[in-house]
Amino acid sequence: MQPPSGILLKDVRLAFKGQPVLQISHLCIPPGEKVFLSGPSGSGKSSFFRLLMGFLLPQEGEIHLHSQRLCPQTVHSIRQQTAYLPQRLPAFRASAYAVLGELLGFKANQPEAPQHKAAFDHYCQQLNISASQLEQPFFKLSGGEQQRAGIALALSLQRSIILLDEPTAALDAINREKVAALLESLSGPTVIWSAHHPPVSTQWRTLAFPLSKR
Amino acid sequence: MDTSAYPISTASLAAAYGLAIIPLAIMLYYQLGTVRRTVIAIIRMTVQLAAVSMLLFYLFEWDKWWANMGWALCMIGFAALSATNDSGLNLRFFLPPVFAALAIGTLSILFFINTIVLKLEDIFAAPYLIILGGMLLGNALKGIIIGLGAFFRSLYAEQERYEFGLAAGASRQEALRPFFQESLRAALNPTVASMATMGVVFLPGMMAGQIIGGSSPDTAIRYQLAIMLAIFACIAISLLLAIHLSLNRSFDAYGNIRPGLLRSTNG
Incomplete structure (x- = not known):
């Protein structure tokens, strides 16, 4: 049986120093589905994202993304088709524009660099990030500004799977709603995000962490 | 190579070692706690260079x-x-x-x-x-x-x-x-x-x-x-x-x- 072109986890077990963190016997996220991860801190949401990116390796089980089983041979291609915004953003000394330039300079992103740049400008506008903010050193922006710029960077790469780990943690209620509405408006990509404030809309499938009973 | 450098006698070299008393005294006064380590470093330097000079002497002779x-x-x-x-x-x-x-x-x-x-x-x-x-x-x-x-x-x-x-x-x-x-x-x-x-x-x-x-x-x-x-x-x-x-x-x-x-x- 071909795994679906979305995300599939089978019999995945992840533990740190003998302590189980995640146990997923079967989880299927079909292409295009919008998934919200709820749950307290330390319930394994970040580890779940890092597993999907191959930054953490499970002790057991299979992970499939984009119809490919995650393994050393496919990890690079999977990462190239997936956008991931970590909970803690790097303290870039360069501006957000310069960071975008760096990302678009990667060989994999070069062919569609103009489209990515246009998408970035579009998302920045939607999230109310001004040009002057984008020209400042990234680490000097406020936590909320960094997060919004980070979201714009992640979305601008136009990947078919988008993973956002607590992208609204430092945002006020108005901006949280803006981000949720923006993510809801994306048609096509599979979107998975986590937050402590659940979105209002009912179009999100909610996965409650910890997932140990699955 | 021309070797017209003035030779340094052992007694003169001892005078150069005397210079080290100044920084050692400063270290002692400001209680840097590094005197012992420094003395060992000076002894190591002396022994190592003496050994290397002998080694170089033979290596140069032999070539x-x-x-x-x-x-x-x-x-x-x-x-x-x-x-x-x-x-x-x-x-x-x-x-x-x-x-x-x-x-x-x-x-x-x-x-x-x-x-x-x-x-x-x-x-x-x-x-x-x-x-x-x-x-x-x-x-x-x-x-x-x-x-x-x-x-x-x-x-x-x-x-x-x-x-x-x-x-x-x-x-x-x-x-x-x-x-x-x-x-x-x-x-x-x-x-x-x-x-x-x-x-x-x-x-x-x-x-x-x-x-x-x-x-x-x-x-x-x-x-x-x-x-x-x-x-x-x-x-x-x-x-x-x-x-x-x-x-x-x-x-x-x-x-x-x-x-x-x-x-x-x-x-």
Whole structure:
């Protein structure tokens, strides 16, 4: 049986120093589905994202993304088709524009660099990030500004799977709603995000962490 | 080479040792707690240089290429050990790549200097192989201590940055670029700065030694220029090699950095 072109986890077990963190016997996220991860801190949401990116390796089980089983041979291609915004953003000394330039300079992103740049400008506008903010050193922006710029960077790469780990943690209620509405408006990509404030809309499938009973 | 330098008698040398009393007294007064370590360092320096002078005496007398090469490899071994140790890296992991990097970087530059610049008949001649080699090695060693340490420490400290690159589609090499930049800058900047001030702010030891030893300032300056440029190239090559040769052992098959590359005792 071909795994679906979305995300599939089978019999995945992840533990740190003998302590189980995640146990997923079967989880299927079909292409295009919008998934919200709820749950307290330390319930394994970040580890779940890092597993999907191959930054953490499970002790057991299979992970499939984009119809490919995650393994050393496919990890690079999977990462190239997936956008991931970590909970803690790097303290870039360069501006957000310069960071975008760096990302678009990667060989994999070069062919569609103009489209990515246009998408970035579009998302920045939607999230109310001004040009002057984008020209400042990234680490000097406020936590909320960094997060919004980070979201714009992640979305601008136009990947078919988008993973956002607590992208609204430092945002006020108005901006949280803006981000949720923006993510809801994306048609096509599979979107998975986590937050402590659940979105209002009912179009999100909610996965409650910890997932140990699955 | 002309040996018209004034000889230093043992009694005069003792007077030079007397100079060390000044910093030792200062250390004692300000209670730096480093007197013991300093005295040991001075004793080590004395014993090591005395031993090396004897060794050099025989190597110069003998002047056999394999003996000179053997000693050069020993020096590279000591340098690799010291570089790995002082940069706070895991010895077991980094010793082989650092040794290979120092050997390739130093010897290739040295043979270039000996054949192309100095046009020596015997490129294994002891004064050039061992003395010039030692100068290159000492500087490559400093470069690796600064640069390799900076590379892996910043990679651990800013792991999110590396992963951010990978997640955005970068190859490992592309995601490591900022860390290469940081490391090379840290290792090469001191040499660039010293080239910029050379002759005005300080006269390097080699040149001073040659002039005191009787060489004309013109020859001494030409040697100094050649060696300075050789040092510059040697640091860049050795450091880049040391990083590249360490990379495959430092990441797993998924491109994630392995734990345990830094010595935990080093903070």
